[in-house]
Amino acid sequence: MELLRFTTAGSVDDGKSTLIGRLLYDSKSIFEEQIEAVKNSSKKKGLEHVDLSLLTDGLKDEREQGITIDVAYRYFATPKRKFIIADTPGHIQYTRNMVTGASTANLALILIDARKGVVEQTSRHSFIASLLQIPHVIVCVNKMDLVDYSEEQFDKVVEQYKEFAAKLNVKDIRFVPISALHGDNVVNRSENMPWYQGETLLHTLETIHIGNDNNLIDCRFPVQTVIRPHNNEYHDYRGYAGRVAGGVFKIGDKVLVLPSGFSSTIKQIDTYDGPLQEAYPPMSVTIVLDDDIDISRGDMIVRENNQPQVSQEIDVMLCWLNVRGPVPNGKYILRHTTNEVRTMIKEVLYKVDINTLHRIEDDKVIRMNEISRVRLRTTKPLLADSYTRNRQTGSLILVDESTNETVAAGMIID
Amino acid sequence: MSNYFLSHLKELEAEAIYVIREVIAQFERPAILFSGGKDSIVVTHLARKAFFPAKIPMPLIHIDTGHNFPETIAFRNNLVEELGVQLIVGSVQESINEGRAVEESGRNASRNALQTVTLLEAIESNKIDAALGGARRDEEKARAKERFFSHRDDYGQWDPKNQRPELWNLFNGKKSHGEHFRVFPISNWTEMDIWQYILTENIAIPSLYFAHNREVIYRDNTWLPVSEFITVREEETVIKKQIRFRTLGDITITGGIESDADTLDKIVMEVAASRHTERGNRADDKRSETSMEDRKKQGYF
Incomplete structure (x- = not known):
């Protein structure tokens, strides 16, 4: 079912x-x-x-x-x-x-x-x-x-x-x-x-056919946490836990770890129910690589010939969720896949009238419930896809550093 | 390519594992709220899957009202030993003895609401910053709007009108000192999903869920088990019946249903055919139309 x-x-x-x-x-x-x-x-x-x-x-x-x-x-x-x-x-x-x-x-x-x-x-x-x-x-x-x-x-x-x-x-x-x-x-x-x-x-x-709704082409595996059992049976075990956000990962696949750029090969795909030959969205699995490289939360395992854009300046369609609008030059925490960086809204390009779909270019003050196209500048590069290509690796939220509230939702544009 | 899809149970499992892993990544001292009921057993099972081959890297917390089914306690102790995890017990009796909670009096007295006091104490004294629970959105209308990551202020209170928006699978566990989160990995599961999953995964559950013979009285439209903690009233008669429990809570408020479902297969069939909600036999929910919502605001499970 x-x-x-x-x-x-x-x-x-x-x-x-x-x-x-x-x-x-x-x-x-x-x-x-x-x-x-x-x-x-x-x-x-x-x-x-x-x-x-x-x-x-x-x-x-x-x-x-x-x-x-x-x-x-x-x-x-x-x-x-x-x-x-x-x-x-x-x-x-x-x-x-x-x-x-x-x-x-x-x-x-x-x-x-x-x-x-x-x-x-x-x-x-x-x-x-x-x-x-x-x-x-x-x-x-x-x-x-x-x-x-x-x-x-x-x-x-x-x-x-x-x-x-x-x-x-x-x-x-x-x-x-x-x-x-x-x-x-x-x-x-x-x-x-x-x-x-x-x-x-x-x-x-x-x-209605929903089997093709997930992206099965662009391999994306954001690492959530590293699993190290520290016991005798699994003494040197180092597994990368996460949920497949795109593509199909198979044992033996040559992969690349971003942002470090190290390459390796998939040695095992582990689950409690036994090892798998392949993993695809939206599975939660643990990937073990052939090489011992330093990987932590927020890193992404991808394929060499198919990489997300790595950028510190991205355009997004932003929906503002909070009563308090954005502070000019305010800094926010940006959460994207399992990664977290700081960001500021560099420029508001336009707002959208969501009833008529017209662009509003003469009023750039963002209020709650409004949708606008903005340019974000981040402190560290994001490993991002466009939202139309992948809803998991193309979405982000902004968190207010002073209230900890989720204040905006963003969809990345190419 | 069209063969790459998951069954609904596998998808719900993957979602729950993802949420549990987010908890270990975003918090310093998480714990699992373990009641001995099927939902918290499933959450514990999912946690085991999430961190395999490592052990579950967080303790279980049991809020003990003192009015337990002995079967639940035995089950809990076995499971803790098998998993090799720490067990923290918060005792309602101790909260009462030390004057932080006051026992209810009267005909319908129960320790249900007092659990909130002990739960918040256990969270505070163990510096727990995220408590994983087995609440589901299909259980009750106040829970239908609960988030996966549910923020609690420094009094442990829930503010349903001021919840953080939760989009995609991006969970915001940011908080100030003294605040904590309740996290509900099986939010999207229904009672039927839980039973089908227990069946498919062959998860051990307390014998109380299976049909068995027990001394009961009929009170408030349900078969209430006779125990040392309830007073049988003059107009009530104790009889022996074949019953089973659809939910497990405090022995004084958990009513059973007449049933001959003594295997998991039969339970799944019975749940599928049932025309009554599982919480219909819980006296704690019947106090008023908004009793769950009111308790949740104060910090209940």
Whole structure:
């Protein structure tokens, strides 16, 4: 069974919570006492139907305010796949939460109200999906019940979206007409839309091909920690523990260790369950090399003929996550793979209006939830790939040295 | 190239191992919170994998309420010996004796909430800067928003509204003096994943998880084990039943379910067919709709 991680974004009224509730309910992933609790709450609120959106309610403050303010993770499984949903709020002031949810997703669910078509929020969610390089997007045209299940209206929304999405960099976009409230085409095929020949939402989630989402070409192994058992059986053992971030490593491969530049050969690939012949993303393994060279956390094992760029000046798309904007000439800790350096923002090139995708060049003051293209200068070189090439070796975060908070997320541009 | 994929359990395992290794790399004195329950057993098993062929380079901490299942303690002692790791026991009884915790009174008295006091003491006195726990996001709604690396202030408190954003697999373990982190490597696992993993890996777990005969009373919609720590009320009758426990905690609050699942295979089948949450038999979660969230803010597991 494979694991599919997807993200959703939406506001209170576009039916996102109802859709998730519907997926959980119709796929029978809800326990009896949860259903009972939701039925009781619905009654208390004086609702006639069972409000499935209550299933995804989170913390106390949010229940009181009726809004989702953070990323909440939900889980369900069908006989075909296990799913992790990163459920995020859709309002512009929660861009940082959407970016967080999108960072680990293979797929984005975007909801459009069939009556309204593409609105500002649709653009925003789609832009974030594209910026974070989520490989697959499913556009759910929701509330079809409110447009008399009209094929014409669905086609209109699809055309409108396609026109807009031409500006984005998303490889795989699919459309499903649904009614989350009534369950049409969510888990069960709709009898109200015989004109729709495609798959239901759940079927698409179960079968969409995600096997090629990892980078299997560029070998990248960031070293997390060095394993030295210091016992008689493994007296001289020195293993480099880490998670493969790209490519396929095999025993006997000639490799290069960066930044030192020493080369060696892979002698063993170890795991608790026994040695492996090869390792690929996202495996956690321990690599042993033929030569005794000095390697520590933050170093990267790569192939000689395929190396990341080594640079102290990099351009990134930066999403600011903190209430406190960047301090002019402020220094930050930069975390990238298992490496840590200090950095400063050398230049803000432009900001992006995430509703229209227009560049803003006359206002370069970065505030929370804004996305901008910046040039960073680091104290030591980074071993970096572009984010479009590898989401693991192309991403970074900035940490404020005085508060220790994670203040920004960056995606490296070539 | 399309053969290069991992099953969902292998992917979750790889993620957890990565998180555990980040802990050893980013912190000076980490420890594993070990309750003797299946989730902390799985975390310990994953830690063993993460550092193989070396030993687990951190101690286990057990917060002992004094109201234990004897089976849990025996299991714990065996495991510690097998792994060759240090065991730190934080005793709730000692916290009570020394006046730092006050025993609850009344019909539903339990030592569950007192564990927080002892846990924070153990963390402080052993200068633990990262405590690995087996909490999962699917368990309870307050845990659905928990981070892998969860920051605690110098009072050990969790501020759910002011959590650090966590993106990709970049974990920020930076902290000020006196603060610590709780780290949850199996955040993304569900109860079903845990059981399937225990089955696939053939991990030893306490016998309490398997169906067995035991003296119980029926209280608060669950079969509560009779022990020296609970008072059987007049209206209650002690009977012998075949039950098993889906979660393990303090013996006074952990209810069992009627079951004939006496093998791992049968347990997996039973969990798959179950229509009730595993914490449904835990009195500590039933106190109010937000009881888990309230306890977590104060520093609970």
